Amino acid sequence: WNEIIELFRAGMPLRKHRCRFKSYERCFKASEAVDCLHELLGSNQNFGPEVTRDQTVKLLKKFLKNHVIEDIKGRWGKEDFEDDGHLYRFPPSSPLKSYPKKPSCGKEVIKFPDWNEPKAGTSQDYIPVKSITMNSEMWYKRHSIAIGEVPACKLVFRREITQTNIEEIWKSMTLSRLQKVLGLDSLDEVLDTKLVNSKHIVQNVYNVNKQGIVTLEDKSKELPHWILSAMKCLANWPSCSDLKQPTYSGFERDVFKTIVDYFGQMKEPLLTFNFFDIFVSVLGLLQKPSKAVEALQISCLLLPPENRKRLQLLVRMMARISLNQDLPPLSESVRTRTLIVQAFSHCILCSKDEVDLDELLAAKLVSFLMDNYQEILSVPSALKSSIEDHVVHLQRVQIKYTGADGDATLPPPSFCHQISTDEFEYQRAAGSQEPLAALLEEIVMNKEISVKDKKKKLKQFQKSYPEVYKVRFPTPETEAMVFPEKPKQKPPILMWALKKPFQPFHRTRSFRM
Numbered sequence: 001w002n003e004i005i006e007l008f009r010a011g012m013p014l015r016k017h018r019c020r021f022k023s024y025e026r027c028f029k030a031s032e033a034v035d036c037l038h039e040l041l042g043s044n045q046n047f048g049p050e051v052t053r054d055q056t057v058k059l060l061k062k063f064l065k066n067h068v069i070e071d072i073k074g075r076w077g078k079e080d081f082e083d084d085g086h087l088y089r090f091p092p093s094s095p096l097k098s099y100p101k102k103p104s105c106g107k108e109v110i111k112f113p114d115w116n117e118p119k120a121g122t123s124q125d126y127i128p129v130k131s132i133t134m135n136s137e138m139w140y141k142r143h144s145i146a147i148g149e150v151p152a153c154k155l156v157f158r159r160e161i162t163q164t165n166i167e168e169i170w171k172s173m174t175l176s177r178l179q180k181v182l183g184l185d186s187l188d189e190v191l192d193t194k195l196v197n198s199k200h201i202v203q204n205v206y207n208v209n210k211q212g213i214v215t216l217e218d219k220s221k222e223l224p225h226w227i228l229s230a231m232k233c234l235a236n237w238p239s240c241s242d243l244k245q246p247t248y249s250g251f252e253r254d255v256f257k258t259i260v261d262y263f264g265q266m267k268e269p270l271l272t273f274n275f276f277d278i279f280v281s282v283l284g285l286l287q288k289p290s291k292a293v294e295a296l297q298i299s300c301l302l303l304p305p306e307n308r309k310r311l312q313l314l315v316r317m318m319a320r321i322s323l324n325q326d327l328p329p330l331s332e333s334v335r336t337r338t339l340i341v342q343a344f345s346h347c348i349l350c351s352k353d354e355v356d357l358d359e360l361l362a363a364k365l366v367s368f369l370m371d372n373y374q375e376i377l378s379v380p381s382a383l384k385s386s387i388e389d390h391v392v393h394l395q396r397v398q399i400k401y402t403g404a405d406g407d408a409t410l411p412p413p414s415f416c417h418q419i420s421t422d423e424f425e426y427q428r429a430a431g432s433q434e435p436l437a438a439l440l441e442e443i444v445m446n447k448e449i450s451v452k453d454k455k456k457k458l459k460q461f462q463k464s465y466p467e468v469y470k471v472r473f474p475t476p477e478t479e480a481m482v483f484p485e486k487p488k489q490k491p492p493i494l495m496w497a498l499k500k501p502f503q504p505f506h507r508t509r510s511f512r513m
Contacts, residue, residue, distance in 0.1 A: 004040065004059075008063075009090055011036060014027065014089075015027070017087050019072065024072045027072055028088060029084075029086070030085065034056050037060060038056040041059075041226075051226065057082070057083050060081045061079035062254065063081075064078065065078060065079045068090075068091075069089065070089060070090075070091055071086065071088055161395055169387065169390065169394075170201050170202055171196055171198035171201055173383070174201055174302075175187060181285075181291060181298065187278075189277075190277040190278045190280075191277065196302050200301075200305060201302065203217075204303070204305055204308050205379050213309060213312050214305045216305055216306055222306075224262075227258075227262050228313075230259050231313060233255055234252065234259070234320075234327070235320040236320075237321075237324060237326060238326055252327060253331075256343075263314065264346070269349055270307050270311045270348050271303065271307070271348060272307060275303070276349065278299055280361055280365075282295045289372070293376055296369070297378070297380045300377060301379070308377075311377070314344065315348075315369050315370060316373055316377075318340050319370045322336060322340055337370075341363050341370070345359065345362035345363045346362060348366055349366065350362060437472065440468060441472070443457050443461065451483060458482075
C-alpha cells in the first residue's frame with residue numbers, strides 16, 4: 001500500500017488544468033491517474049500485468065476515501081472516483097504511517113512458509129532407487145566364506161522398470177491404501193479411478209520445496225503476485241518484514257475481501273468436482289481423527305499439483321488468521337474463525353449439482369482441515385516408504401536356487417502387452433468361466449446349507465449362467481445325483497386306526513340282583 005502510494009505520487013505527472021473558466025495548478029485528470037497507476041501496477045513485482053483497468057479504478061476509489069488524493073476543491077472521504085475528466089490533486093502530505101512493529105515478547109515466532117518459490121527447479125525426472133550390481137561368482141565367494149558351501153544358484157535380473165511403470169505403481173498402491181483406510185470393499189462407489197492421474201501423485205510427492213509446498217513446472221498456473229502479497233499480509237499480521245501496512249480503519253477487511261473475491265470466482269473448487277464423493281466419505285471417519293487425517297492425506301495427493309499448492313497456501317493462511325489475536329476483527333457480527341470457514345468453504349469443496357447439504361458438509365471438512373493442516377497437507381511418510389521399498393525390490397537382483405520356484409517373497413511385475421482379438425475372446429471366456437465353475441462346485445459340495453437352500457441357489461445359478469451350469473450338469477441324471485432320494489418308509493399302522501370310530505356314550509340302567 002505505502003509502496004504504491006509513494007510510486008504513484010512520484011510518477012504521476014502534475015500539470016495546469018482549466019475547469020469552468022478557472023485554472024488549477026499541479027493537478028491531474030481522473031483518466032490520467034488511471035493510466036499512470038495501471039502502468040505502475042503492471043510493472044510492479046507484487047502485482048504484475050494481470051491487474052485490470054477496473055481494479056485500478058477500485059484502488060483509486062480507496063485512495064480518494066482515505067485522502068491519498070482529493071478533488072480540486074479539497075473533498076475526499078467517499079468512493080465516488082470514476083474514469084473520466086474530473087480533476088484531482090495530492091494533499092500536501094500523505095496521512096498514512098507505517099504500523100508499529102509488534103513488540104517482542106520473548107516467544108519464538110512460527111515462520112510462515114516462504115511465498116517466493118526458488119527459481120531453481122526441484123522437480124525430479126525419476127525416483128531414485130538403489131542399484132545393486134553383483135554377478136553369481138561374486139555372490140558365491142562372498143557367502144561361501146561365511147556360511148560354507150551353498151546350493152547351486154543363479155541371479156535373476158528384473159525387467160527394466162520405466163518412469164511410467166513407477167507412476168502406475170504409485171497410483172495402484174495409493175488407491176489400495178486409500179480403500180483400506182476408508183474401510184470400503186471397492187472405491188467404485190466414491191471414485192472413478194480412471195480420472196486419477198498417476199503423474200499428479202508423483203509430482204505432489206517429489207516436486208516440493210523445503211516447506212512442503214508443491215512447486216509447479218508450469219509457472220503460468222501460479223497464483224498472481226498481488227494475491228500472494230495480500231495473503232502474506234494477513235497471514236503475518238502485523239509483523240511483516242517487507243511490508244508497511246497503513247493505519248486507516250478497515251484496511252485488513254479490504255485485503256480479506258480481495259482474497260475472498262479472487263477464490264470465489266473460480267469455476268471449480270480446489271478439491272475438484274471429480275473427487276467430491278471421496279472427500280465427503282472421509283467425514284464418516286471424523287470420530288477417529290487419526291484415520292481421517294490419513295484418508296485426507298492420501299486423497300489430497302490425487303489433486304492436480306496447481307490445486308494442491310493453492311489449497312496448501314490458502315488453508316495455512318486461514319489457520320494463521322484464525323489463531324492471530326493481534327488481527328483486528330474482520331466482521332462486527334461474526335467471529336473471525338466462523339467468517340473464514342463460511343467465506344472459503346464453497347471454493348474448497350462443493351458438488352457439481354449443488355444441494356443444500358453441500359454447505360454444511362464443506363464447512364465441517366474445512367474446519368477439520370484448518371485444525372490439522374500441517375499433517376493433512378504433508379506427504380504421508382509411511383506410504384512413501386512402502387512404495388519406494390517396493391520399487392527397489394522390483395529392481396533388485398534376485399537369487400534363485402536350483403529347484404526353487406522363482407522369487408518367494410514377491411511375484412515378478414507383470415505389465416500389459418497387446419494380444420490378438422481371438423486370444424482376448426478366449427481369455428475372456430476362460431477367465432470368467434473358471435471362477436464361476438469354482439463357485440458352482442462350492443455350492444454343490446457345501447454340506448452346511450439345507451437341501452431347500454441348495455436347490456434354490458442352484459436354480460438361481462442356472463438362470464444366470466446356463467452355459468457354466470450345463471457343463472457341470474449335462475443331463476438330468478447328473479443333476480439328480482446331487483440330491484439322492486431317500487428310501488420311502490411305510491407309515492406305521494396305528495392301533496387306534498383299527499378300532500371302531502368313536503361313538504357317543506350312552507347311559508345304561510344298572511340292575512341289582
